[in-house]
Amino acid sequence: MKKTKKHLIFFFILVCIVSLLGCxxxxxxxxxxxVHVFGFDQADNGELVGTALFPQYTKSKSSDQIEYLxxxxxxxxxxxxxMAAHTSTPVELSKIRVLLFGKKYAEAGIQDMVDRFxxxxxxxxxxxxxxxxxxxxxxxxxxxKEKSLTLADRIEHNMQGQSLPxxxxxxxxxxxxxxxxxxYVPMINIDxxxxxxxxxxxxxxxxxxxxxxxxxxxxxxxxxEDYRSQATFKIPLDERNxxxxxxxxxxxxxxxxxxxxxxxxxxxxxQLEMTMSQHPRKYNLEKVQEINKIKKLIGTNLEKGIRDLxxxxxxxxxxxxxxxNIVRSKDRNxxxxxxYQLYPTLPIHVDVNLQIIHSGLES
Amino acid sequence: xxxxxxxxxxxTISDVFERAKxxxxxxxxxxxEEEHLLQISFYKTLIDPSILQKSVLPFIKEKASAIKELTDxxxxxxxxxITFTKDYHEVEKALHEGSVVVYFKDKKDEFALLNIxxxxxxxxxxxxxxxxxxxxxxxxxFIEDLSTNLHLLRDHxxxxxxxxxxxxxxxxxxxxAVIAYLDGVTNPTYIDTAKQRIKELDVDxxxxxxxxxxxxxxxxxxxxxxxxxTERVDRTVxxxxxxxxxxxxxxxxxxIIGPVTLMEFFSNPEDYYxxxxxxxxxxxxxxxxxxxxxxxxAFYIAVFTFHFEVVPKDxxxxxxxxxxxxxxxxxxxxxxxxxxxxxxxxxxARLPTKIGQxxxxxxGIVIGQATVEAALTSNILLIIVALAALSSFTTPIYKxxxxxxxxxxxxxxxxxxxxxLGIYVGLILLITHLSRLKSLGAPYLLPLFPYRKGGVVGxxxxxxxxxxxxxxxYLKPLSLKRFFPANDKDPDGDLNTE
Numbered sequence: 052m053k054k055t056k057k058h059l060i061f062f063f064i065l066v067c068i069v070s071l072l073g074c075x076x077x078x079x080x081x082x083x084x085x086v087h088v089f090g091f092d093q094a095d096n097g098e099l100v101g102t103a104l105f106p107q108y109t110k111s112k113s114s115d116q117i118e119y120l121x122x123x124x125x126x127x128x129x130x131x132x133x134m135a136a137h138t139s140t141p142v143e144l145s146k147i148r149v150l151l152f153g154k155k156y157a158e159a160g161i162q163d164m165v166d167r168f169x170x171x172x173x174x175x176x177x178x179x180x181x182x183x184x185x186x187x188x189x190x191x192x193x194x195x196k197e198k199s200l201t202l203a204d205r206i207e208h209n210m211q212g213q214s215l216p217x218x219x220x221x222x223x224x225x226x227x228x229x230x231x232x233x234x235y236v237p238m239i240n241i242d243x244x245x246x247x248x249x250x251x252x253x254x255x256x257x258x259x260x261x262x263x264x265x266x267x268x269x270x271x272x273x274x275x276e277d278y279r280s281q282a283t284f285k286i287p288l289d290e291r292n293x294x295x296x297x298x299x300x301x302x303x304x305x306x307x308x309x310x311x312x313x314x315x316x317x318x319x320x321x322q323l324e325m326t327m328s329q330h331p332r333k334y335n336l337e338k339v340q341e342i343n344k345i346k347k348l349i350g351t352n353l354e355k356g357i358r359d360l361x362x363x364x365x366x367x368x369x370x371x372x373x374x375x376n377i378v379r380s381k382d383r384n385x386x387x388x389x390x391y392q393l394y395p396t397l398p399i400h401v402d403v404n405l406q407i408i409h410s411g412l413e414s
Numbered sequence: 415x416x417x418x419x420x421x422x423x424x425x426t427i428s429d430v431f432e433r434a435k436x437x438x439x440x441x442x443x444x445x446x447e448e449e450h451l452l453q454i455s456f457y458k459t460l461i462d463p464s465i466l467q468k469s470v471l472p473f474i475k476e477k478a479s480a481i482k483e484l485t486d487x488x489x490x491x492x493x494x495x496i497t498f499t500k501d502y503h504e505v506e507k508a509l510h511e512g513s514v515v516v517y518f519k520d521k522k523d524e525f526a527l528l529n530i531x532x533x534x535x536x537x538x539x540x541x542x543x544x545x546x547x548x549x550x551x552x553x554x555x556f557i558e559d560l561s562t563n564l565h566l567l568r569d570h571x572x573x574x575x576x577x578x579x580x581x582x583x584x585x586x587x588x589x590x591a592v593i594a595y596l597d598g599v600t601n602p603t604y605i606d607t608a609k610q611r612i613k614e615l616d617v618d619x620x621x622x623x624x625x626x627x628x629x630x631x632x633x634x635x636x637x638x639x640x641x642x643x644t645e646r647v648d649r650t651v652x653x654x655x656x657x658x659x660x661x662x663x664x665x666x667x668x669x670i671i672g673p674v675t676l677m678e679f680f681s682n683p684e685d686y687y688x689x690x691x692x693x694x695x696x697x698x699x700x701x702x703x704x705x706x707x708x709x710x711x712a713f714y715i716a717v718f719t720f721h722f723e724v725v726p727k728d729x730x731x732x733x734x735x736x737x738x739x740x741x742x743x744x745x746x747x748x749x750x751x752x753x754x755x756x757x758x759x760x761x762x763a764r765l766p767t768k769i770g771q772x773x774x775x776x777x778g779i780v781i782g783q784a785t786v787e788a789a790l791t792s793n794i795l796l797i798i799v800a801l802a803a804l805s806s807f808t809t810p811i812y813k814x815x816x817x818x819x820x821x822x823x824x825x826x827x828x829x830x831x832x833x834x835l836g837i838y839v840g841l842i843l844l845i846t847h848l849s850r851l852k853s854l855g856a857p858y859l860l861p862l863f864p865y866r867k868g869g870v871v872g873x874x875x876x877x878x879x880x881x882x883x884x885x886x887x888y889l890k891p892l893s894l895k896r897f898f899p900a901n902d903k904d905p906d907g908d909l910n911t912e
Contacts, residue, residue, distance in 0.1 A: 108733075203727075
């Protein structure tokens with residue numbers, strides 16, 4: 052009795068193993084095409100154009116053997132099956148590091164595409180999403196010519212050590228779907244030397260690309276948004292004299308938003324710690340008065356820049372800083388529609404508190 | 415009841431001698447007396463012939479006429495410990511232990527037994543530790559002679575609390591086994607369990623303690639050793655002081671220590687000769703080595719067959735490039751290399767020392783390089799497998815490192831079938847198995863499972879000598895403290911109340 056039962060259990064386990072094995076799909080690492088960058092564009096007939104770059108590691112250790120695939124389809128779901136027709140190994144999306152939208156497509160609205168990201172569990176959320184000023188197709192082609200797959204690294208180090216505000220797909224989705232805030236992305240450009248460069252950032256309104264910021268505005272935005280931005284600012288004192296210039300580098304920044312419900316006014320207290328890389332010789336930094344003078348100069352300059360930036364946001368009715376969300380957290384009766392009617396005229400008081408932690412030495 | 419050979423024959427003493435005479439080394443010398451024929455019988459392969467020639471035969475011949483009774487021998491032969499018996503079983507036993515039997519030919523009912531065995535004959539001269547090597551510390555190890563081993567223990571642990579209890583193992587070989595423990599320290603439950611198991615053992619021969627260990631182990635269907643087998647004297651003495659029992663067998667250079675826990679297999683006597691911080695690091699390295707050895711190849715398969723997403727992107731290039739020309743799936747590749755390594759190890763263990771070293775070079779360098787160049791395996795796998803093999807040798811106890819090496823294969827198969835999930839399933843099964851194991855009735859995973867306070871940290875690192883004076887509580891010693899320092903804050907806290 053006991054022995055037959057044991058045999059039955061053994062048989063059951065065997066059936067389980069065999070049947071479960073059948074459900075398993077192996078993806079042996081050298082027998083797949085691992086997509087690195089995926090670009091989306093809009094074709095003239097309204098269909099989508101998907102472009103992908105994947106390295107051929109089997110031919111070369113470094114990623115200089117890059118395959119380029121381009122497909123046109125009416126839905127993004129069809130890209131992978133269509134692409135697979137051209138490749139010798141299955142196309143895998145799990146290792147995508149950058150999702151790139153052409154500017155034209157982004158301006159037309161990317162709602163359906165972002166919805167697809169949500170339903171594609173292979174995609175990680177710690178990947179980059181960007182908009183290119185040219186079409187994604189062109190950018191990827193230029194990139195292929197460069198023979199290196201470093202787009203993600205380019206974006207990443209600009210976020211960590213330069214002026215680009217930190218952003219990945221996870222944060223993007225939060226901003227995209229969240230109430231009282233708008234999504235923003237880094238911008239990819241093809242410069243005159245036919246090189247791909249990271250330049251400034253773009254802001255969405257809803258699902259449509261609305262506003263592109265230049266690199267100075269991006270730097271200001273990054274000290275508002277990030278705690279540890281390393282943006283560099285140039286403050287010219289005299290347009291004609293090259294040496295009459297102050298160059299400062301952000302080190303730490305804390306922005307404190309305060310909503311005054313009575314006056315319906317937003318207060319921004321910005322606490323900045325910066326290092327001074329260059330300053331005109333006429334200022335002697337060993338004297339307190341001169342430091343204060345130079346601090347005041349920088350402070351007013353930054354304050355003006357931030358005010359202008361906020362004005363631009365209000366003008367375009369975009370809210371990448373999530374001011375609506377800040378008000379929502381203070382106001383029980385907050386309503387998205389009525390707030391954004393008021394938004395263009397919302398007074399924002401900016402107060403900059405600057406501290407210079409050291410000067411001269413490059414860090 | 416079925417008839418058994420060894421307890422049916424030998425009805426009389428003549429049968430004993432008749433059967434012994436069939437062997438060519440059994441010798442009987444006859445000395446003519448006035449009234450009686452005195453006979454001396456012995457196995458010449460077991461006795462020391464010089465003692466027989468110098469101290470026995472001359473005296474008997476000289477004073478032959480004075481011998482009227484066997485008891486007279488005590489006065490004429492200058493050898494201590496002549497015994498007299500009428501029991502022929504005892505005679506037979508004494509013959510096999512290297513005694514000379516003296517008796518009158520016509521009066522075969524009383525025998526004098528003179529023990530002149532040549533105990534050191536055939537024993538090796540050196541007693542260095544051969545297999546458990548350490549840089550620091552004493553290098554004295556046990557040898558295949560019981561009395562030497564007991565001498566070593568008694569010499570190292572000069573206390574009357576050290577008790578030796580002798581038990582006979584093996585219905586045919588009648589090998590002696592000695593249970594050693596510290597009276598008043600070791601929990602009597604363990605002593606009784608060990609004694610009972612050895613006494614009730616049904617086996618004809620006991621070649622070695624490593625065999626005895628399996629015969630008295632709590633679970634024989636496990637790859638894990640449930641006792642520590644060691645040839646080091648310092649480890650044995652340390653275990654005795656901790657409150658464990660030690661079994662020493664005749665004709666075996668290994669001592670058995672029990673009850674043990676899994677973590678003890680990764681400690682080494684050398685740990686106690688190094689500063690505790692250094693030793694703790696090495697001990698953690700050994701534990702890491704064990705885990706690495708079990709899981710490395712399985713992870714290789716799981717990641718490269720199912721979960722390529724976890725590979726960092728900078729590593730993708732080199733890995734894919736190295737695997738690009740390999741025609742097999744990762745599991746075949748891994749099995750090929752693993753079996754090669756185990757073949758090399760097995761061959762190295764069987765070959766004479768000098769050829770073994772050459773083989774290591776041939777195997778390690780030539781075969782490894784050639785397989786990579788022939789695109790049978792990727793060179794990244796070669797690194798992983800070689801490292802895994804290397805780390806399995808960090809485990810100080812040979813039996814445990816064998817178990818670790820075997821465990822790799824089920825994990826490789828699990829990883830090949832279900833990937834990471836398979837490794838998890840395997841791990842769950844392994845932990846289930848480990849938590850059910852017992853050593854002399856004490857759980858194997860102590861003090862982690864069942865959790866016991868005090869000793870968890872000590873089982874992962876080597877405790878500092880500042881807080882050294884307590885025995886591990888989970889071994890349930892009768893006396894908790896090893897010694898009583900002058901500034902002992904709690905001198906009464908010695909008795910184990912658990």
